[in-house]
Amino acid sequence: MTPAKKNRSTSARRATPEISLRPERELRAITERVLRIAKSSGIPETEVHVDEVIDALTRFANNSIHQHVAEHGLTVSLRVVIDGRTARVTTNRIEEDALRAALESAASLAASQPKDPGLLPLPGKQTYRPVKRFIDATAALSAESRARAVKNTCNLAENKGQIAAGIFSSGQSQSVLANSRGLFAAYRQTQAEFSVTMQQGSATSWAKANAADFRTFDSLALAKTASEKAVRAENPAELAPGKYTVILEPAAVLDLVGFLFYDFSATAIQDQRSCFSGRLGKPLLGKNITITDDVHHPDQLGAPFDGEGIPRQSVILVDDGVPRNLVYSRRSAKKSGTRPTGHGFALPNEYGEAPMNLVIGGGNSSIEEMIVGTDRGLLVTRLWYIRELDPYEKVMTGMTRDGLFLVEKGKVSRSVRNFRFNQSILQMLQNVEALGPSRRATAEESFEMVVPPMKIGNFHFSEVTKF
Amino acid sequence: MWDYCGHSLDTARLRGATYADVRVMHQRQRDLTTKSGEVGTLGQSESIGLGIRVVVNGAWGFASTDQLTREGVAACAAQAVSIAKASALAKKEDVRLAAEPSYVDSWQGPCQKDPFEIPLESQIDLLLKADAAMRQIKGVTLTETDMQFRKIDSWFASSAGSKIHQRRYHSGCGIVATSFKDDAIQKRSYPNSFGGQHILGGYELIEAMDLLKHAPQMAEESVALHSAAQCPEKKSTLILGGSQLGLQIHESVGHPIELDRVLGQEANFAGTSFLTLDKLNNLRYASQIVNVVADARPAHGPGLGTFAYDDEGVPAQCIDVIKDGEFRGYLSSRETAHLIGLQRSGGTMRTESWNRLPMIRMTNISLLPGTWTPENLIADTDDGILMDTNRSWSIDDRRHQFQFSTEIAWEIKAGKKARMLKNPSYSGITTEFWNSCDAICNADHWVLWGTPNCGKGQPMQTMGTGHGAAPARFRNVKIGTAFSNQ
Numbered sequence: 001m002t003p004a005k006k007n008r009s010t011s012a013r014r015a016t017p018e019i020s021l022r023p024e025r026e027l028r029a030i031t032e033r034v035l036r037i038a039k040s041s042g043i044p045e046t047e048v049h050v051d052e053v054i055d056a057l058t059r060f061a062n063n064s065i066h067q068h069v070a071e072h073g074l075t076v077s078l079r080v081v082i083d084g085r086t087a088r089v090t091t092n093r094i095e096e097d098a099l100r101a102a103l104e105s106a107a108s109l110a111a112s113q114p115k116d117p118g119l120l121p122l123p124g125k126q127t128y129r130p131v132k133r134f135i136d137a138t139a140a141l142s143a144e145s146r147a148r149a150v151k152n153t154c155n156l157a158e159n160k161g162q163i164a165a166g167i168f169s170s171g172q173s174q175s176v177l178a179n180s181r182g183l184f185a186a187y188r189q190t191q192a193e194f195s196v197t198m199q200q201g202s203a204t205s206w207a208k209a210n211a212a213d214f215r216t217f218d219s220l221a222l223a224k225t226a227s228e229k230a231v232r233a234e235n236p237a238e239l240a241p242g243k244y245t246v247i248l249e250p251a252a253v254l255d256l257v258g259f260l261f262y263d264f265s266a267t268a269i270q271d272q273r274s275c276f277s278g279r280l281g282k283p284l285l286g287k288n289i290t291i292t293d294d295v296h297h298p299d300q301l302g303a304p305f306d307g308e309g310i311p312r313q314s315v316i317l318v319d320d321g322v323p324r325n326l327v328y329s330r331r332s333a334k335k336s337g338t339r340p341t342g343h344g345f346a347l348p349n350e351y352g353e354a355p356m357n358l359v360i361g362g363g364n365s366s367i368e369e370m371i372v373g374t375d376r377g378l379l380v381t382r383l384w385y386i387r388e389l390d391p392y393e394k395v396m397t398g399m400t401r402d403g404l405f406l407v408e409k410g411k412v413s414r415s416v417r418n419f420r421f422n423q424s425i426l427q428m429l430q431n432v433e434a435l436g437p438s439r440r441a442t443a444e445e446s447f448e449m450v451v452p453p454m455k456i457g458n459f460h461f462s463e464v465t466k467f
Numbered sequence: 468m469w470d471y472c473g474h475s476l477d478t479a480r481l482r483g484a485t486y487a488d489v490r491v492m493h494q495r496q497r498d499l500t501t502k503s504g505e506v507g508t509l510g511q512s513e514s515i516g517l518g519i520r521v522v523v524n525g526a527w528g529f530a531s532t533d534q535l536t537r538e539g540v541a542a543c544a545a546q547a548v549s550i551a552k553a554s555a556l557a558k559k560e561d562v563r564l565a566a567e568p569s570y571v572d573s574w575q576g577p578c579q580k581d582p583f584e585i586p587l588e589s590q591i592d593l594l595l596k597a598d599a600a601m602r603q604i605k606g607v608t609l610t611e612t613d614m615q616f617r618k619i620d621s622w623f624a625s626s627a628g629s630k631i632h633q634r635r636y637h638s639g640c641g642i643v644a645t646s647f648k649d650d651a652i653q654k655r656s657y658p659n660s661f662g663g664q665h666i667l668g669g670y671e672l673i674e675a676m677d678l679l680k681h682a683p684q685m686a687e688e689s690v691a692l693h694s695a696a697q698c699p700e701k702k703s704t705l706i707l708g709g710s711q712l713g714l715q716i717h718e719s720v721g722h723p724i725e726l727d728r729v730l731g732q733e734a735n736f737a738g739t740s741f742l743t744l745d746k747l748n749n750l751r752y753a754s755q756i757v758n759v760v761a762d763a764r765p766a767h768g769p770g771l772g773t774f775a776y777d778d779e780g781v782p783a784q785c786i787d788v789i790k791d792g793e794f795r796g797y798l799s800s801r802e803t804a805h806l807i808g809l810q811r812s813g814g815t816m817r818t819e820s821w822n823r824l825p826m827i828r829m830t831n832i833s834l835l836p837g838t839w840t841p842e843n844l845i846a847d848t849d850d851g852i853l854m855d856t857n858r859s860w861s862i863d864d865r866r867h868q869f870q871f872s873t874e875i876a877w878e879i880k881a882g883k884k885a886r887m888l889k890n891p892s893y894s895g896i897t898t899e900f901w902n903s904c905d906a907i908c909n910a911d912h913w914v915l916w917g918t919p920n921c922g923k924g925q926p927m928q929t930m931g932t933g934h935g936a937a938p939a940r941f942r943n944v945k946i947g948t949a950f951s952n953q
Contacts, residue, residue, distance in 0.1 A: 019546070056550075057926055061732040064559040068550050069529040069926070071822040073516065090512035092533045105511055112587040113506045114595075143528075143553035151557040165734035167925050197735040204734070271503070272608045272647040350500050350507025350611070384738070387859040389872055389949050390890070391652045397870055397949060399863045401738075418863060420870060420894070422949050444736065462948050463894060465868035466741075 019072050020139065021052055021174050024186050030094055031178035034078055037100050038180065043107055045081035045122045047179040047308070049346065050074065055171035058146040063154040063164050065147060079347060080106040081122060084115040086348050120330050125182045128304050128311050129296060134172065135213040138190035141170040153196060153223040160227050166196035170214060177309045187303035193442065194219040197402060198226040202467060203236070203415065205229035206382055206402035208251065210442035212301055229381065233403045236415040238464055245377035245433070246459040247370045247407065250441035250451050252380045252400075256425055257360060258446020259388065259396060264293070264317050265343075266332035267352025275394045275426065276323045283322055285429040288363065291318040293327060293343070293355030299440035299450045300357045307346030315341050317355065321429075329353040362452030363435030370434050370455040372410045377455075379405040379412060383421075386445050394425040398445075399465065419461035431457040471540045472624035475519045478544035480626060484521040484551070486564065487544070488625040488779060491517045491535075492821035495618045497583065499590055501598045502611050506591060516821035519544050523551035525561030531822035565804040565812050567781055569628035574775035576765070578636040578669035582616035585670045590614055597678040601644040604686035606693075609645035613662060614638075614673060615919070621778075629780040637771060637931060638672045639665030639919055644686040646693060653692035653889065655685040655874055659710040660857050665917030665931060667769040688875060691887060698876055698891040700947035704851030705893055706844060706940045711873055712834065713916035713934035714857050719897040720752075720759055721832040721932065723866040724788055725923075726797040730806065737923050738864030741897070742794065747807060750794040753901035756837055759789040761798055763814060763830035768915040770933020772830035774817075779825055781814035788832065792902070798827050819928035826924050831915065833935030837907025841938050844906055851879040852946060854891045859949075862897075870894035872949050892949035900941060908937035 031048040038046035052074040059067035076099065077090040087109035089102045146168040157164035174188035192214035197206045207226040209217035248256070260275070268274035276284075295304050295312040304312050308330060315325050328336065329344025332352050343353040371379065381403035389395040400418045407413065436453035468491045479487040493515040500507035517540050518531035528551025532543040582590075594612040601610040617637040624630050641663020645654040658664040658676055666672050707715065723740040727733055742750070753759075763772055763783035774783055779801055787795040799813040816825040845853070854873040862869040876891035877884050915935045922929055 019542075055926065058554075059925055060557065061734055062559065062730070063557075065526065065554040065557045066732055067529070067824055067826075067925075068527060068554040069531075069824050070546055070550060071518075071531045071926075073514075073531075073533045073822060075514070077512075086509075088510040090510065090514075092514045092516065109509055109511060109587060113509060113591050116505060118505070143550045144556065147553040147556045154557055163731065163734075165731060167735065169925075195735055199731070199734065206735070273645060273652060277647065348507065348509050350502040384864050385861040387861045389859050389892070392647070392650055395950070397859060397861045397872075399861065399868070401864050420861070420863075420868060422870075422951075462951070463868060463870070465863045465865075466896065467863075467865060467867070 019054055021054060021172055021188065024174065024176065027052065027174065027176040030076060031176060033096065034076065034099050035178065035180050038103050041103060043080050043082060043103060045180050047079040047122055049077040049175065049177050051175045053171065053173045055169065056143060057167055057169035058143065058150055059167050060150045060154060061165040063157050065150060068143065078102055078106060080110055081119065082107060082110050084119050085110040085113055086119055088348060118331060120334065122179045122181045123183055123308055123310060123330065126185065126309055126311055128185060131296065131304050133189035133212045133301055135190045138170055138192050138212065138214045139172045141192065141214060146170065149219045152220050156220065156223050156227060157198060162227055162230060163199040164196060164223065167193065168219060169193045175303060177305065179309065183309045185305045185309045189301055191301060194222055196223045196226050198223065198230040200230040200234055203230055203233035204402045205233050208442050210448055229403045232405065233415040236417045238417045241419060241461045241463055243458045243460050245374055246456050247367060247374065247377060247379045248454050248456065249367065249381055250439060250453050251382045251443035253451045253454050254441040254449055255383045255386055255443045255445040256396060257451060258449060259386065260394065260425060261358060262354050264326055265352050265354045266326040266328045266336055269326060270332060270335060273391060275392050280323050284426060285318060285321040286432050287321045288432055288435060289318055289321050289429050290361035292316050292359045293357050294359050295357040297357065297359050297450055302357055306342045306344045308344050310340050310342040310344060312342035315355065327353050327355045356447065359450040360438060360452060362438030365434040365436050367436060367453050371407050371412060374407045375409060377407045379407055382443055389422060395422060396425060397422050417467060418465050420463040421460060422462045423460045428456055428459065433457055468622040469624065469630060471517055471535055472622055474537050475517060475540040475544040476624060476626050478541040479519060479521045479548055482545055482548040483523050484548055486522040486626055487519060488623065489517060489519040490778060490818065490821055491622040493620045494820060497616045499594060500611065500613045501594045503609060504598055504602060514820065517543060518821045519547045520824060521547045521551050522562045523548050524555035526551050526554035526558045527562060528554055529824045562802060563805060564801040565810060567801060567812065569625065570776065570780060571630045573632040576635040576667045576773065577769050580670035582636065582638050582670040583618060593678065597642050597682045600679060600682035601642065601686040604683060604690060606646050606648065606690035607644050607686045608647045611643045612678065614640045623776065623778065623780055625780055631776050631780055633775055635667055635774065636669050637665060637667060638669055639663055639917065640673050640676055640678060642678050642682055642685060644689040646689040648693045651693060653689050655689040656856055657681040657685045659916065660874060662919055665771055665919045667771060667773045692875065692889045695887040695889040698888040698947045700951045702943050703946045704848055704940065704942050705944040705946065706848065706851055706853040706938060708855035709912065709914050709936045709938055710916050711854060711857050711871065712936040712939055714860055714918065715871065716759065716832055716834055716934045716936060717918055717932060718860060718862045719866060719869055720788060721829040724797050725827050726799045726803045726807065727827045729797060730803065736925050741865045741867050744807065746794055748795060751792055751902065752789045752794040752898055753792045754904045755792040756907060757789055757792050757901055757904050758835040759832065760835065761786045761788050761815065761830050761832050767831050767833065768935065770831035770915045771917040771919060771931030772933040777814045777816045778818045779816040781812045784814045786813050798829065800827050817930055819930055823926065823928045828923065828930045829921065829932040831933030831935060833915065834907065836910040836913040836937050839906050839908045841908055841912055844908060844938060844940055845879055845884055846882040848879045848940065849881060852888065852891065853877045853879055853884065854893065867896055869897065870949055890950045892947055894945050894948050900944065903941045903943055904939055905942055906940040908939065913937040
């Protein structure tokens with residue numbers, strides 16, 4: 001959304017937000033109540049998560065708002081550890097009786113299973129590097145402010161003879177985690193997102209941004225980008241399927257490479273379902289590929305602790321094309337004889353852990369420079385409906401969507417019909433010819449990460465669709 | 468609950484709403500999984516809250532809260548009114564709703580055995596035994612099992628006078644054997660992949676599925692796939708097993724007929740549809756033997772799309788989608804019905820939870836049975852491939868071009884099931900594919916499959932849908948493209 005000027009103009013009209021997050025002390029009090037009841041009930045170890053969410057979303061299509069929603073909820077999720085057994089119960093009722101009943105249910109669930117020899121006692125007190133991801137301006141964004149920004153986008157579409165569809169959302173959330181061994185962790189953040197599809201005749205294009213601070217993106221500028229690309233996307237030519245050089249915009253990179261995230265899990269390696277099984281320490285990807293997980297990267301969001309309250313560490317996962325390290329929960333770390341990295345999911349679960357804040361190292365080539373340096377290739381705006389075909393070679397299928405353009409002799413020459421791809425991510429990351437600067441990217445198939453645009457050789461398109 | 472409903476509706480009316488409806492929902496869920504002989508997930512959850520949808524100044528607003536007090540629900544209703552007023556800043560036309568009588572009713576879906584009353588020890592014991600039975604087979608490297616149960620109570624009330632209570636149980640279960648060898652991972656799932664089979668019903672599903680009996684076969688096949696021949700790349704006759712055909716229906720019939728997609732309301736996220744309004748009653752969607760209905764009525768069977776009333780208070784209905792191969796109907800709502808000349812909604816508005824807006828969703832989108840038996844179908848096929856159990860699915864954002872892969876396939880040669888094939892896949896264009904259907908098996912082989920994980924909407928909502936299907940045959944289909952040229 002634009003800027004300061006718009007913020008000033010809307011602030012006078014903005015109603016004071018009726019709802020805001022509870023003070024952290026109230027959530028802490030809920031955890032203390034649960035731990036007190038558990039102790040008085042003779043439950044040896046208890047962990048409590050309290051999560052509060054306030055979200056609102058303005059949805060538009062056909063140049064008008066058609067859905068406009070808000071939600072506010074709080075959940076208490078507690079886990080007990082009794083005699084080598086554990087179980088979790090989650091409720092959104094916080095009265096004393098309801099919490100007591102939840103604890104009794106958890107104890108009953110735990111008792112109904114065999115003893116788990118690999119179950120660890122709860123961790124003790126931890127220290128966290130703080131992060132600041134709560135932006136008052138985003139928390140205060142009103143339905144009317146979002147509606148006015150949407151109206152500007154719809155007006156732009158109408159003036160261009162186009163049809164706009166999309167969302168403008170904003171929200172705030174907080175989580176606290178406490179356990180009976182004295183661990184306490186707290187985190188709060190805001191998040192805003194603007195996504196727009198512009199339709200010109202039967203052609204479409206798209207743009208999207210997501211951030212803790214809505215002032216870091218300009219909704220109207222995003223709409224203009226999508227609008228201009230939609231014009232260029234008209235009258236697509238049909239090309240033959242085959243192997244092409246592609247220039248993937250960051251959203252397309254994100255949605256493909258995002259499918260690798262669980263492969264970096266130590267539990268996935270132990271279960272022999274990771275594509276890195278038997279491949280750690282060996283050259284696997286191009287030397288220009290480095291992947292880290294870093295919750296503290298300035299473009300990332302998310303809590304600096306994991307589902308058990310262990311601090312998230314920065315981990316170099318792929319170093320110059322060689323997969324070097326994994327992420328570990330406490331359980332998988334113990335099994336592997338190493339230390340946890342703070343990437344565990346809330347227990348009990350069968351998946352273990354995963355990196356949730358991937359950062360792929362970038363380069364210096366802008367998308368424009370990649371185009372200039374391409375004799376014949378395809379510029380890809382975004383991908384769609386990506387699914388895994390082969391889990392070990394990491395072959396994925398999916399479609400291009402909302403703007404696929406032919407590049408000839410260093411220029412974008414015309415739009416082309418959308419292709420289906422069947423492409424190994426591992427092979428793709430061996431064929432990266434150029435990288436742009438990394439930035440926070442957002443799309444629809446993967447959660448947000450920091451990734452660069454990429455120019456890639458020999459990308460395999462297998463079939464073409466009708467538009 | 469009715470007090471909360473009534474108080475929120477009163478508040479909305481007083482603040483200027485010309486129409487309002489409210490849902491209080493109480494959802495309870497139990498999730499059990501095992502992995503390689505150990506309990507994985509073991510958890511229960513419950514969630515209760517209220518969501519209210521209002522029309523003010525001709526525009527929609529929706530708000531939800533878990534504060535179930537008179538003050539809490541009144542504040543929520545006031546917020547919905549405030550949001551609707553903001554929506555009116557960017558509206559084109561006033562909301563127009565198809566007429567619908569008001570109803571006062573209470574309904575409970577089928578449930579012979581309440582899964583929450585079955586001792587948890589016996590549920591875990593069954594999963595661990597199935598898990599162990601798969602691990603008996605040499606070469607299996609990972610085993611997984613799961614059960615999931617949900618109990619959903621909803622209280623719907625509208626400013627037009629409806630008051631409807633519904634109670635539904637959803638139950639599901641499945642097992643998976645995975646084998647990693649050399650440079651390949653193969654898996655087999657029963658009774659379906661991605662969570663198994665799910666129905667509107669209780670623990671009777673778990674007993675009927677007999678996971679233990681099927682566990683060794685799944686394990687053996689996951690290992691055997693490594694030495695099976697690669698599925699060839701060619702055009703071929705294709706026979707699809709029922710569960711895979713259920714997903715084919717979901718993706719290439721169910722989604723394209725959602726009227727909100729057709730009207731562009733999902734253009735930014737889930738996509739649109741090739742079934743533009745001019746195609747209604749004017750498109751040969753499929754061959755003449757193909758009949759597809761959208762049937763939410765309990766009489767259709769215990770599907771995940773079965774209910775008595777949808778989430779805007781419209782009774783469940785059966786709609787012809789494809790009749791004798793011709794395209795006949797969309798999934799509609801009270802707001803969209805008039806756009807296709809209907810006087811009344813088709814009753815397909817559904818919500819995931821109290822904090823989500825109802826939207827057009829599939830109910831039970833089912834291919835009606837034909838006349839064949841699977842044995843006759845194979846005997847009648849000279850050269851073809853039988854594929855079963857989904858492994859991956861993908862389709863473009865207008866629902867033309869699709870590609871599916873399955874866990875397993877068998878060659879059919881001279882009317883007999885021959886050798887096993889690995890990495891099978893097929894692809895095509897929706898209407899070309901459905902027009903190539905020349906045989907559908909009969910009602911004895913028809914199963915109402917449950918798809919528990921259909922995602923749509925922003926914020927995202929996950930919904931269960933039903934898909935009745937019996938094995939069917941398709942001619943001249945593109946086979947094997949997914950794994951070629953890598």
